[in-house]
Amino acid sequence: MGRTIDPNIHLGERYGRLVIKEYDHKDQFGRYIYKCQCDCGNTAIVAYTSMRTGHTTSCGCYNREQSSADHDSRIGKKFNMLTIIGFDHRSGKHIYYRCKCDCGNEKVIRYDSLNDGSIKSCGCLQSNRVSQKDLSHIGETWGRMTIIAFDHTDKI
Numbered sequence: 001m002g003r004t005i006d007p008n009i010h011l012g013e014r015y016g017r018l019v020i021k022e023y024d025h026k027d028q029f030g031r032y033i034y035k036c037q038c039d040c041g042n043t044a045i046v047a048y049t050s051m052r053t054g055h056t057t058s059c060g061c062y063n064r065e066q067s068s069a070d071h072d073s074r075i076g077k078k079f080n081m082l083t084i085i086g087f088d089h090r091s092g093k094h095i096y097y098r099c100k101c102d103c104g105n106e107k108v109i110r111y112d113s114l115n116d117g118s119i120k121s122c123g124c125l126q127s128n129r130v131s132q133k134d135l136s137h138i139g140e141t142w143g144r145m146t147i148i149a150f151d152h153t154d155k156i
């Protein structure tokens with residue numbers, strides 16, 4: 001073998017979620033094997049070529065996140081009015097699910113928003129609250145007027 005490269009020249013390089021921390025050893029195929037730090041906090045022992053070719057880009061956490069088994073475990077979970085009915089897509093770090101709202105609408109919502117409660121319904125919650133309260137007045141008579149239906153709320 002004519003070309004011997006100092007394995008340490010690759011230290012600090014990033015491939016996907018992995019940053020090369022330390023040269024570990026050379027395997028039987030002559031590949032450099034490195035100790036890498038993954039963004040998730042795990043350490044992984046990875047061949048340089050598999051990072052270089054994009055074959056390995058994490059300690060394995062990325063694949064785990066991609067796997068449907070992981071998403072399936074969230075299906076059926078309910079967050080306020082929204083029930084997760086299926087995995088939709090992922091975008092960067094965020095995972096989006098198809099959710100069914102108690103009102104019957106379906107909407108694709110980011111998991112974080114469900115989890116932290118920032119989204120509680122398909123958007124109907126606000127108007128539902130108002131209308132349910134106001135519907136209770138239907139049938140009341142005020143002078144010559146009888147309330148027959150809720151129309152809308154004004155800004156006050």
Ligand SMILES: [Zn+2]
Nearest residue numbers: 038040059061
């Ligand atoms: Zn990881």
Ligand SMILES: [Zn+2]
Nearest residue numbers: 101103122124
């Ligand atoms: Zn709804």
